[in-house]
Each structure stands twice: as structure tokens, then as C-alpha cells.
Amino acid sequence: MTTITLPGPRRAGPGHSRPLWVSVEGINGVGKTTGVRAAAASLGARCLRLDELTDQAADTLPGRVIAALASGGDVCLRTGHPVVETLALLALKFREVERLTPSQLDGVDVIIEDRGVDSVAVCQGAILHAEHRATPARTVAEQILATARQWRTMPDATLLLTGAREVCTARFAARIGRTLPASAVEVIEQTDQLYRELAAAEPDRFTVIDVTGYGLEETGKAVEAAVRALVEHREVNRAS
Numbered sequence: 057m058t059t060i061t062l063p064g065p066r067r068a069g070p071g072h073s074r075p076l077w078v079s080v081e082g083i084n085g086v087g088k089t090t091g092v093r094a095a096a097a098s099l100g101a102r103c104l105r106l107d108e109l110t111d112q113a114a115d116t117l118p119g120r121v122i123a124a125l126a127s128g129g130d131v132c133l134r135t136g137h138p139v140v141e142t143l144a145l146l147a148l149k150f151r152e153v154e155r156l157t158p159s160q161l162d163g164v165d166v167i168i169e170d171r172g173v174d175s176v177a178v179c180q181g182a183i184l185h186a187e188h189r190a191t192p193a194r195t196v197a198e199q200i201l202a203t204a205r206q207w208r209t210m211p212d213a214t215l216l217l218t219g220a221r222e223v224c225t226a227r228f229a230a231r232i233g234r235t236l237p238a239s240a241v242e243v244i245e246q247t248d249q250l251y252r253e254l255a256a257a258e259p260d261r262f263t264v265i266d267v268t269g270y271g272l273e274e275t276g277k278a279v280e281a282a283v284r285a286l287v288e289h290r291e292v293n294r295a296s
Contacts (some may be wrong), residue, residue, distance in 0.1 A: 074161075075104065075161060075164045075165055075166055075167045076165065076166045076167070076212050076213070076286060076287060076290045077166075077167045077169065077209075077211045077212045077213075078166060078167065078168050078169065078211060078212065078213050078214070078215065078283055078286055079168075079169040079170075079171070079172030079173075079174065079211040079213075079214045079215070080092050080168065080169065080170055080171070080214075080215045080217065080279060081171060081172065081174050081175060081214055081215065081216045081217070081251060082216055082217035082218065082219075082224075082251065083221065083224050083225075083228075083244050083247055083248050083251070084224065084225070084228035084244060085223070085224035085225060085226070085227035085228030085229075085231070086217045086218070086219045086224045086267060086275075087217055087219070087267055087270070087272055087275035087276070087279075088108070088170055088171065088217055089108060089111065089170055090272045090273075090275055090276045090279075091215075091217065091275050091276050091278065091279025091280070092105060092168050092169075092170040092279065093105070093276070094276030094277065094279060094280045095168055095276075095279050095280040095282075095283040095284075096168050098280045098284070099165075099166060099168075099283070099284075099287070101163060101164075102163060102164060102165040102166065103164065103165070103166050103167070103168060104156075104160065104161065104164045104166075104167045104168070105167075105168050105170070106152060106167060106168065106169040106170060107170055108170040108171045109121075109122055109145070109148055109149075109171065110122050111170070117148075117151070118148050118151075118152075121144055121148060125141060125144070125145075130240070131232065131234065131236060131237075131240050132179065132183060132239075132240050132243050133145075134183060138180065138183050138184050138187055139184070141180065141183075142176065142180040142184070142200060145176045145180065146173065146176055146200070146203065146204060146207075149172065149173050149176060149204070149208070150204075150207045150208055152169075153208045165287060165290070166283065166286075166287050166290075168283060169211065172210075172211055172214065173200075173201065173204040173208070173210070174201070174214060174251070174254060176200060176204070177197040177198075177200040177201045177204070177250075177254070178197050178247045178250040178251050178254065179243070179247055180196070180197075180200060181193045181194070181196040181197030181198075181200060181246075181250055182197075182242075182243045182246035182247050182250060183243060184196045185246065186239075186242070186243065186246075193246055193249075193250055194250060194253055197250050197254065201254075210261065211261065212261075212286075213261060213262075213263065213286050214255075214258075214261050214262045214263070215262075215263050215265055215279060215282050215283070216251055216252075216255045216262050216263065216264045216265065217265050217267050217275065217279070218248075218251075218252070218264055218265070218266050218267065218268070219266065219267045219268045219270070220268050220269075221244070221245065221248055223268075224244075225241060225244055228244075252264075263282060265278050265279070265282060
């Protein structure tokens with residue numbers, strides 16, 4: 057198992073009453089959704105799970121937006137209008153926070169988010185960079201995050217899963233039943249690099265978990281252990 061160092065969750069103000077918000081990030085096929093579901097199942101009613109946008113029901117607004125972005129068949133949700141795509145995805149992430157009600161959060165200690173605004177930043181940063189090579193992808197990703205911060209708070213902690221890129225892309229291709237075109241592989245490679253750069257720039261928020269060689273069950277256990285450690289940190293802070 058990989059040894060990881062978890063940052064202490066940021067304080068939420070007097071009483072620390074709001075739930076701990078943890079996002080789980082990583083490239084397609086690394087095991088994010090498996091990890092999120094394992095952690096959420098383990099924590100039970102004290103945990104609220106927010107599914108990845110692409111996994112939400114087709115008859116919901118997020119489902120309809122994702123269907124429209126995927127209508128051209130591009131696995132990276134590219135329609136030829138990358139700025140519009142970026143704004144649409146950010147709007148869905150803002151809406152996700154705004155629609156949380158007190159009743160939904162009653163008794164909830166931790167929210168686990170399968171892909172947060174970091175995903176929008178790195179994926180769209182890579183796509184926009186491909187359209188405008190003169191602008192570094194990191195610069196674009198940071199601009200997207202700066203915009204996001206004006207509308208919603210960032211997660212208290214972000215777990216970044218990393219692994220062998222070839223294994224992850226092969227797993228992703230098998231899941232969707234398609235061969236990934238070179239343009240999609242290029243976006244995934246750029247996304248992987250951007251995630252690592254953002255994690256290095258924000259060590260107080262990001263925890264990197266290397267799941268190279270892990271099966272999905274092992275990945276799930278690693279995410280579950282990391283989330284539990286973060287919750288324990290939070291409880292120690294509450295008691296102090």
C-alpha cells in the first residue's frame with residue numbers, strides 16, 4: 057500500500073458545523089468512482105455522495121447537458137465550442153452546491169464528490185490548450201479555477217488518484233467499448249500532467265494516492281482509508 061500524508065482539513069468557522077467536503081480526482085479509468093462508492097458505502101448515512109456529472113440520470117438537467125455535449129460522439133465531450141463547454145460544465149458544478157438543502161445535509165459529516173471543479177479545470181484546460189497552443193494548459197486551468205472560486209468554495213481536501221496511464225486508458229476504453237482516438241489520448245495525457253501540477257501547487261488541499269498495480273477493490277480500500285483519516289482529522293479539530 058502507498059504511504060500518504062493527509063493535510064488537515066481547513067476550518068469551517070465556529071463549531072465546524074458544515075460537512076467535510078472531499079473531492080476525488082484522476083484520469084479516466086484510474087478508479088475514482090469505485091473509490092468514491094466504497095468510501096460512501098463504508099461511512100453510511102453520515103456521508104453524502106455526489107456522483108460524477110457523466111453518471112447522473114439522463115432525465116436530469118446535468119444528464120441532458122452531458123448528453124448534448126456527448127452527442128457528437130467525442131469521449132472528451134468536445135463539440136467544437138470549448139469555451140461554451142467549459143462554462144456549461146462549471147455552471148453544473150456551481151448548481152450542484154447551490155441545490156444542497158438543509159434536509160439533505162442533516163446528519164451528514166462528509167460529502168464525497170466524484171470529480172469536482174478541478175476536473176473541469178484540467179480537462180477543459182487541456183482541450184483549450186489544444187485549440188490555442190500559444191497559451192500554456194496550466195495557465196488556462198488556473199484561470200478556470202480562479203473563475204470557479206468566485207462562485208463556490210474549493211473542497212476541504214482533494215484525493216488525486218494516479219496510476220499507469222496506459223492501464224487507465226485501456227480500462228477506460230474497455231468500459232466504453234471504443235478505441236480511443238489519438239486526440240483523446242493526448243487530452244488524457246495533458247490532464248494527467250495538469251492534475252499533478254495542481255497537486256504540487258496546493259499540498260494543503262491535495263493528497264496524491266498512487267494506485268499503480270492496484271485492482272479496483274484495492275483502490276476502493278485506499279480511498280476509503282484516506283477519507284476516514286480526513287474525517288478523523290476533522291473530529292480532532294472539532295474537539296480542540
